[in-house]
Amino acid sequence: MTDTAATPARPLEGLRVIDLTRALAGPYATLLLAGLGAQVIKVEDPRGGDLARENSPYVGRNGVTVERAYEDDVSISHLSRARGKMGVSLNLKAPGARGVFEDLCRGADIVVENFTAGTADRLGVGYEVARAVNPGIIYCSLSGFGADARDGGKAMDVIIQALSGAMYTSGDPDAPPVRMGIPVADMLAPVFAVIGILAALEQRHRTGTGQHVDVSMLGALTSFVAIENWSALAAAGMPARTGLTVQRLSPFGVFECADGYVAVVAVHEKLARGLFAAMGAPELGDDPRFASRDARVANAVALEARITQWSRTKPTAEVVRMLEAEGVPAAPVRHPEEALSDPRVMARAETMPIAHPRYPHQSELRTSGIPIRFSEATTGFDAALPIAIGEHNGDVYRDLLGYDAERLAALAEAGVI
Amino acid sequence: MTDTAATPARPLEGLRVIDLTRALAGPYATLLLAGLGAQVIKVEDPRGGDLARENSPYVGRNGVTVERAYEDDVSISHLSRARGKMGVSLNLKAPGARGVFEDLCRGADIVVENFTAGTADRLGVGYEVARAVNPGIIYCSLSGFGADARDGGKAMDVIIQALSGAMYTSGDPDAPPVRMGIPVADMLAPVFAVIGILAALEQRHRTGTGQHVDVSMLGALTSFVAIENWSALAAAGMPARTGLTVQRLSPFGVFECADGYVAVVAVHEKLARGLFAAMGAPELGDDPRFASRDARVANAVALEARITQWSRTKPTAEVVRMLEAEGVPAAPVRHPEEALSDPRVMARAETMPIAHPRYPHQSELRTSGIPIRFSEATTGFDAALPIAIGEHNGDVYRDLLGYDAERLAALAEAGVI
Incomplete structure (x- = not known):
């Protein structure tokens, strides 16, 4: 100084x-x-x-x-x-x-x-x-x-x-x-x-x-709030609130882990394949329910259940590491104290x-x-x-x-x- | 133009x-x-x-x-x-x-x-x-x-x-x-x-x-996020998340109505008395559990249950009107479409x-x-x-x-x- x-x-x-x-x-x-x-x-x-x-x-x-x-x-x-x-x-x-x-x-x-x-x-x-x-x-x-x-x-x-x-x-x-x-x-x-x-x-x-x-x-x-088009979403039959996940973008949202929660974005084809690989289940990419973006959105409930079945058995840090290794955007849901000290x-x-x-x-x-x-x-x-x-x-x-x-x-x- | x-x-x-x-x-x-x-x-x-x-x-x-x-x-x-x-x-x-x-x-x-x-x-x-x-x-x-x-x-x-x-x-x-x-x-x-x-x-x-x-x-x-003092709150035994209400400010938060939800702030003595009057229960102000700010915070669970018992029987608009008539800050939880057209x-x-x-x-x-x-x-x-x-x-x-x-x-x- x-x-x-x-x-x-x-x-x-x-x-x-x-x-x-x-x-x-x-x-x-x-x-x-x-x-x-x-x-x-x-x-x-x-x-x-x-x-x-x-x-x-x-x-x-x-x-x-x-x-x-x-x-x-x-x-x-x-x-x-x-x-x-x-x-x-x-x-x-x-x-x-x-x-x-x-x-x-x-x-x-x-x-x-x-x-x-x-x-x-x-x-x-x-x-x-x-x-x-x-x-x-x-x-x-x-x-x-x-x-x-x-x-x-x-x-x-x-x-x-x-x-x-x-x-x-x-x-x-x-x-x-x-x-x-x-x-x-x-x-x-x-x-x-x-x-x-x-x-x-x-x-x-x-x-x-x-x-x-x-x-x-x-x-x-x-x-x-107004940056989202609420009346148009309603007119198109899309809900104003969807909880931890957004099924029209599935798989997208927050999933339970053994010790916390993880945010995952696997909206596009390549990311979805990466997620399936991280899960040790690459065959899901060939499952007709999950093989295309439209199919994944149509079967979002089943897909989210399958993801949670995998993620809830593992610590958050491990889930994040496995997803990142496959190039899938993922992050732990952090406590504010941890966030402030990033x-x-x-x-x-x-x-x-x-x-x-x-x-x-x-x-x-x-x-x-x-x-x-x-x-x-x-x-x-x-x-x-x-x-x-x-x-x-x-x-x-x-x-x-x-x-x-x-x-x-x-x-x-x-x-x- | x-x-x-x-x-x-x-x-x-x-x-x-x-x-x-x-x-x-x-x-x-x-x-x-x-x-x-x-x-x-x-x-x-x-x-x-x-x-x-x-x-x-x-x-x-x-x-x-x-x-x-x-x-x-x-x-x-x-x-x-x-x-x-x-x-x-x-x-x-x-x-x-x-x-x-x-x-x-x-x-x-x-x-x-x-x-x-x-x-x-x-x-x-x-x-x-x-x-x-x-x-x-x-x-x-x-x-x-x-x-x-x-x-x-x-x-x-x-x-x-x-x-x-x-x-x-x-x-x-x-x-x-x-x-x-x-x-x-x-x-x-x-x-x-x-x-x-x-x-x-x-x-x-x-x-x-x-x-x-x-x-x-x-x-x-x-x-x-950092404007709140998370580590100090933790050190003082205050939780980082409290849901729809904040019990250390009780009565404060969001309560169920017959057709929706209402946000209510009755933190101070005068507001709490106003809330009790709106509820048609002014005697709660003399109840030792609710007669002072410290007592209301200590008995927040019982107080919130009592408020909900009243609010859930009435339409949101009526609850808001009754609270406002007593000078208690209150507002309906609005859908975005309604909010955008205020x-x-x-x-x-x-x-x-x-x-x-x-x-x-x-x-x-x-x-x-x-x-x-x-x-x-x-x-x-x-x-x-x-x-x-x-x-x-x-x-x-x-x-x-x-x-x-x-x-x-x-x-x-x-x-x-």
């Missing part, structure tokens, strides 16, 4: 983000911007702060614990999502907060908020206020149903998974729907928010002015270690990285972490905004910061 | 993309760029073209059909993914193709490819070739395991779902893993590719030069109609839109669609690159285009 001239910059260096978000969706958007090099200033209510601070488990001087034991223990959720961000305190409901917000906006490029639709305007920190002091500002709103929604309401991940159709498409045809274990609605909207912000930046290079960018959780996930993923910093800045040796935690590699840029996070609410009030209010000690004391006294 | 001055531009207008991709991941990346206003030129092999062209069902003069009946019937996958793109033919393996590719790169800002790692270089259309003729080019590679992977191999969505841990996190603790019904690995990598491309564009405004952007399907999905989603063009350009009245199909709204820009797709391979050879090779009739004839004669 001494020879900074030799280290390529991060792509978004020089941009400043005012981050009014909390929980997961919004903070993940600003986390991506921070990892791409933007300076992110996280604004928290001095009376409470980000809800993610209260998520168990915690990490601190005693390592990972279910309950918070010390003042400077931090929720692992907060540690992960607030990485690389500076933290300031600001009570948006206090008289005087609006002036501070306007000062923050003056030197910023981007504002991100994920309040319920309409709340930012009501608090006096909406797009119109930001634009009035900085016409170049790009102001992004993340909400459940869009910034224009009348009946906003709370939009949790599981509600959006249900409404979007995503939940319905997973699972066996005759079984209940399946809640996805990763919070895909919470995570996808911020990814589109970042695309919107960067596209608006590109437009600003042409026009010189900023704009409001508005992303909805329901819209983001539904647009993903050497390929670690080498590319798609997952990365995190630690409490004061007790870095107390745990071995891994979290999300930036899953993009640049030939002429780096990605990654500054060492900053708002352990306490208002951790970086001095760096931001004094050093960046130029507030003097007297003004800072008055703001603190009045409960504004 | 006559008063174009009154229509705000799309954010990426003026940028040109050379699109070497096929199947789903890559084409979805360039679809997003097209919807944001970039000019996308899709390059297809004159001997075959995009694999998505062969996906059943098709649409054409007879409406939606399982098998292709007419020459100009198009796969709905192709219709959806190639929207707004111009199509040219180019056989990358033919002598002379490299010169055409170089000419395409000269006037372009962005190249996107999703061949197996190493293939683009071998074909003579890799980053080094593009950069040599255009140092400003931003060249994005999408692959299963990264552009640097030695053992690339085929990376299908189901393989990546298995390896990433995503599949493991869904489903009941004692049941098999669950394949997500939407191709989340295929879809997520391109979203990060677009972020990488736009971040590189921002950097180009500072430096004047382009770069190589490299996104892996495994890395993109694993980084999503008036909120349609009004925001997060899903949108598509039709065969020659037979627009033969079907009512909906597909993905751009789930981002801009106050000073529009999104959406040009009317262009490469129905045949090389549909826009004249527009591109003649009008944009300035090839004369003689050269075009020679290229066609030699099988280059």
Whole structure:
């Protein structure tokens, strides 16, 4: 780190983000911007702060614990999502907060908020206020149903998974729907928010002015679901959900092994023959039930039973090895802990270690990285972490905004910061 | 469309993309760029073209059909993914193709490819070739395991779902893993590719030069999985998969109704009381098993049974209405067809109609839109669609690159285009 001239910059260096978000969706958007090099200033209510601070488990001087034991223990959720961000305190409901917000906006490029639709305007920190002091500002709103929604309401991940159709498409045809274990609605909207912000930046290079960018959780996930042609599939008699396998592509899907499960793709002729060879049953390729793609699809149930009869007697690793030896795409169904430690993923910093800045040796935690590699840029996070609410009030209010000690004391006294 | 001055531009207008991709991941990346206003030129092999062209069902003069009946019937996958793109033919393996590719790169800002790692270089259309003729080019590679992977191999969505841990996190603790019904690995990598491309564009405004952007399907999905703290959850005795409900947040999750399922979030005290009131059993709030958040978590199994006893006797719509009347977040688990037609989603063009350009009245199909709204820009797709391979050879090779009739004839004669 001494020879900074030799280290390529991060792509978004020089941009400043005012981050009014909390929980997961919004903070993940600003986390991506921070990892791409933007300076992110996280604004928290001095009376409470980000809800993610209260998520168990915690990490601190005693390592990972279910309950918070010390003042400077931090929720692992907060540690992960607030990485690389500076933290300031600001009570948006206090008289005087609006002036501070306007000062923050003056030197910023981007504002991100994920309040319920309409709340930012009501608090006096909406797009119109930001634009009035900085016409170049790009102001992004993340909400459940869009910034224009009348009946906003709370939009949790599981509600959006249900409404979007995503939940319905997973699972066996005759079984209940399946809640996805990763919070895909919470995570996808911020990814589109970042695309919107960067596209608006590109437009600003042409026009010189900023704009409001508005992303909805329901819209983001539904647009993903919509890439499949559900009405056409239905019209063609194809089911919307098929469980672990897809019989119209048979053999395709997930099969039981002695100690786990394996994903197998043997859609084409050559792959099907490879599968039969791996099974030690090359004669299946001559069986009229399985000798052509159409025959395999027509007899998918019998074929899947035959594959399982073989795979369930063997460890997953052996099944994968045998299939790969025949050139058949196959992979074990891995536990997340194993997935996060994949050497390929670690080498590319798609997952990365995190630690409490004061007790870095107390745990071995891994979290999300930036899953993009640049030939002429780096990605990654500054060492900053708002352990306490208002951790970086001095760096931001004094050093960046130029507030003097007297003004800072008055703001603190009045409960504004 | 006559008063174009009154229509705000799309954010990426003026940028040109050379699109070497096929199947789903890559084409979805360039679809997003097209919807944001970039000019996308899709390059297809004159001997075959995009694999998505062969996906059943098709649409054409007879409406939606399982098998292709007419020459100009198009796969709905192709219709959806190639929207707004111009199509040219180019056989990358033919002598002379490299010169055409170089000419395409000269006037372009962005190249996107999703061949197996190493293939683009071998074909003579890799980053080094593009950069040599255009140092400003931003060249994005999408692959299963990264552009640097030695053992690339085929990376299908189901393989990546298995390896990433995503599949493991869904489903009941004692049941098999669950394949997500939407191709989340295929879809997520391109979203990060677009972020990488736009971040590189921002950097180009500072430096004047382009770069190589490299996104892996495994890395993109694993980084999503990694936002949860799996090792800490395990250390704290919390399971990685909990099925339809999450008992440590009880009552939280998906419950059976008479005709379907409902998602309910009643994590906090006020919401739990609202749920009990909706159930017509406010006394449950005084039951020592359910009277506090800790008690509800400790007695989650009994609580969930009690909720289901109520919900399974009523239609989903009635359960949702009763819960909403008490301020409890709730939503029906919807079929994708219903989700795609949500008036909120349609009004925001997060899903949108598509039709065969020659037979627009033969079907009512909906597909993905751009789930981002801009106050000073529009999104959406040009009317262009490469129905045949090389549909826009004249527009591109003649009008944009300035090839004369003689050269075009020679290229066609030699099988280059």
